[in-house]
Amino acid sequence: MVTMSMANGLGDRVGQLPRTLALATGWALVAGIGSIGLAVPAMVDGEIFGYTRAAIGVLGLLAAALVISGRWVGLDGRQALMLWTLAQLPIYADTEGGNLFRQLFEIPLVMTSQTTVNGVITHYSAFGLNLFALILLIMIGRQKDSWLRLQRERTAQVSA
Numbered sequence: 001m002v003t004m005s006m007a008n009g010l011g012d013r014v015g016q017l018p019r020t021l022a023l024a025t026g027w028a029l030v031a032g033i034g035s036i037g038l039a040v041p042a043m044v045d046g047e048i049f050g051y052t053r054a055a056i057g058v059l060g061l062l063a064a065a066l067v068i069s070g071r072w073v074g075l076d077g078r079q080a081l082m083l084w085t086l087a088q089l090p091i092y093a094d095t096e097g098g099n100l101f102r103q104l105f106e107i108p109l110v111m112t113s114q115t116t117v118n119g120v121i122t123h124y125s126a127f128g129l130n131l132f133a134l135i136l137l138i139m140i141g142r143q144k145d146s147w148l149r150l151q152r153e154r155t156a157q158v159s160a
Contacts, residue, residue: 018143034057039051056084089134096124113126
């Protein structure tokens with residue numbers, strides 16, 4: 001059960017986050033929820049990319065929860081956000097629209113190969129990088145000092 005003091009504590013925590021980490025955390029929540037929701041039909045159809053997209057979405061939700069809570073479970077929230085972003089970096093698809101690692105948005109830099117016989121695609125493959133994930137990874141990585149300062153302040157408050 002969430003009490004008012006807990007809600008105020010989370011609000012204070014989010015308010016203390018550097019803007020870049022707050023935006024990345026918000027995006028992890030939105031992309032995680034959206035990707036899980038959009039992956040359900042693919043999972044029902046037995047498409048592998050539905051499962052991988054949902055798993056990465058869950059990772060995004062867990063990373064956002066770690067950032068917001070300030071907890072450490074083998075890695076901290078910023079590291080978890082970086083791991084979530086790294087999981088989105090590669091692009092591999094064996095069907096059109098079937099990138100295994102896609103979340104809600106991507107800026108693809110890909111090489112594709114497609115074989116068509118009598119107007120029917122018989123083979124499709126795409127390999128590349130998600131430039132959006134690369135930009136997000138760099139932005140989160142540059143927040144290390146701000147994150148460590150915030151964690152030291154949090155630790156000092158908890159200790160006092």
